[in-house]
Amino acid sequence: MAGTGQKYRQLYTDRASLMFGLFFLTVSSWQNVEANPATEFVRPYDSYRVYRSTPETEEAQAALDREIKLQEGKCEFMKEAHKLGLPSDYMCHNSAAEDVLSRVKKAGLHVDTMIENVGSLIREGAEEHRRIKRQTDNMNWDNYQRYDTIIPWMEQLASDNPGFISLTDMGRSHEDRKILMLKVGNSPRGSETRAVWIDGGIHAREWIAVATATFLLDKIVDVFKTNDTSTCEAKAVQSIDWYIAPLLNPDGYEYSHTNDRMWRKNRSPPPPGSNCYGTDLNRNWDVIGFGAGATSSNPCSETYKGTARNSEPETKVVSETILKYKSNIRIYLTFHSYGQYWLTSFGYKTELPVDNEKLVTLGRHAVDAIQCVTPSRTYTIGSAGAIFYIAGGASDDYAKAAAEIPYSFTVELPDKGRYGFILPANQIKTVGDELWAATGVLAKEAARHPTGVDPAREKEKRADIKLGLE
Numbered sequence: 001m002a003g004t005g006q007k008y009r010q011l012y013t014d015r016a017s018l019m020f021g022l023f024f025l026t027v028s029s030w031q032n033v034e035a036n037p038a039t040e041f042v043r044p045y046d047s048y049r050v051y052r053s054t055p056e057t058e059e060a061q062a063a064l065d066r067e068i069k070l071q072e073g074k075c076e077f078m079k080e081a082h083k084l085g086l087p088s089d090y091m092c093h094n095s096a097a098e099d100v101l102s103r104v105k106k107a108g109l110h111v112d113t114m115i116e117n118v119g120s121l122i123r124e125g126a127e128e129h130r131r132i133k134r135q136t137d138n139m140n141w142d143n144y145q146r147y148d149t150i151i152p153w154m155e156q157l158a159s160d161n162p163g164f165i166s167l168t169d170m171g172r173s174h175e176d177r178k179i180l181m182l183k184v185g186n187s188p189r190g191s192e193t194r195a196v197w198i199d200g201g202i203h204a205r206e207w208i209a210v211a212t213a214t215f216l217l218d219k220i221v222d223v224f225k226t227n228d229t230s231t232c233e234a235k236a237v238q239s240i241d242w243y244i245a246p247l248l249n250p251d252g253y254e255y256s257h258t259n260d261r262m263w264r265k266n267r268s269p270p271p272p273g274s275n276c277y278g279t280d281l282n283r284n285w286d287v288i289g290f291g292a293g294a295t296s297s298n299p300c301s302e303t304y305k306g307t308a309r310n311s312e313p314e315t316k317v318v319s320e321t322i323l324k325y326k327s328n329i330r331i332y333l334t335f336h337s338y339g340q341y342w343l344t345s346f347g348y349k350t351e352l353p354v355d356n357e358k359l360v361t362l363g364r365h366a367v368d369a370i371q372c373v374t375p376s377r378t379y380t381i382g383s384a385g386a387i388f389y390i391a392g393g394a395s396d397d398y399a400k401a402a403a404e405i406p407y408s409f410t411v412e413l414p415d416k417g418r419y420g421f422i423l424p425a426n427q428i429k430t431v432g433d434e435l436w437a438a439t440g441v442l443a444k445e446a447a448r449h450p451t452g453v454d455p456a457r458e459k460e461k462r463a464d465i466k467l468g469l470e
Helices: 002-031 058-070 094-106 118-135 147-160 207-226 232-238 250-258 313-324 356-373 395-402 425-448 457-467
Strands: 048-053 075-079 088-093 112-115 165-172 178-184 195-200 241-245 329-337 341-344 380-383 407-413
Touching: 048 094, 048 118, 058 075, 058 088, 058 094, 075 094, 088 094, 118 425, 147 165, 147 178, 147 207, 147 250, 165 313, 178 207, 178 313, 195 207, 195 425, 207 232, 207 241, 207 250, 207 329, 207 407, 207 425, 232 425, 241 313, 313 395, 329 395, 329 425, 341 356, 356 380, 356 407, 356 425, 395 407, 407 425
Parallel strands: 195 241, 195 329, 329 407, 341 380
Antiparallel strands: 048 088, 048 112, 075 088, 165 178, 178 241, 341 407
16 A cells, blocks of 8 residues: 555656646746747637827837837837837736836826737637538638648649749748748740739738738739639730749748747747747848848847848748849739838838839829728838838838849738738638729839839939948
């Protein structure tokens, strides 16, 4: 009996140790989610809310920044605007929210609660996803699709339409997933055929970006397949080539489906001396301004720039592909979310580009087309650096400053914060239809713009030299 009692006591001790270990792992995971590889846990968000404040003075802006940074690990910005009068959204754990909100209010800032329970919103989306998934496994836009659906669909499109679609396997991600690009078009003007580049999904949690890019790809393919000439827009779509890469960050995207809905970065292994995964791919491009502004050298940061320019395989293979076609690409269009912003160049400085009027005018025409579909849908149009903050190493800066593409736009898709990154799937088609209307406007401009180097580039370089940026 003594042996049996000792055996049970040892079993109890082992179980207690195991339970303590699991508890410690869970608590540690909540505090530092980025330190954990994909197989360890699913991050819960039931104790998180999203708040909004709109600083009207520089003092209020500084106070908000300070309070969020003081609660690192418990609070983080979802959307930070450094232009006074524009809202900043931040997510806080309930354990820190009371103190943070109290100090923010003392600084003279009004606080609105945008999302009462982030975890509940995520679960609602997951339940709807499962319901629709039971009805069909095929590619559709009633649901947010996963990597294993998107990639075979793209490959099948190319296989079914060899006359006007070619598939480029640009390379592999850290976890050996494919990064694909489809060229759609007949190159009617040979080597002088103009083109538009569209991509999405560079930030993992921005699911609507991937869905919108695939939606447009499907629409463009259908126009070519049916030889639609019923509208000027349809004719314009067929007058150029399209390079479409809807999923630039497949590892992070999958991780946001399986483990952490709010994951932003890729899934690069921790660098020496750190246990934090991931690089912000939109801070990693080899372009003027790399490392400037809202970027970080801390691997645990959401805006970690990586170990070097183009250190990430995803960034490297996409940038190489863009360079290959840069003389023909007239417009670079990258989808993000959220906020409803049509952002023009540049992100690495607050000064407006020398061709700002040209960029803003096309952006305004695109938004006008969006509002023909949904009159209530408003977008703020303007320079990324002037509206938000300086953030070097982004893809849109690379497209215009390094690849010398005349137009470069980042489109922050809906909504304005009611759902934020967790936009319900039932809004995919509406957003897609809106951007499809804008696509016709972009096609017309791309078709008329000369090929070759951005005509504003040399003047922009001289302006940067005066600013001490080159």
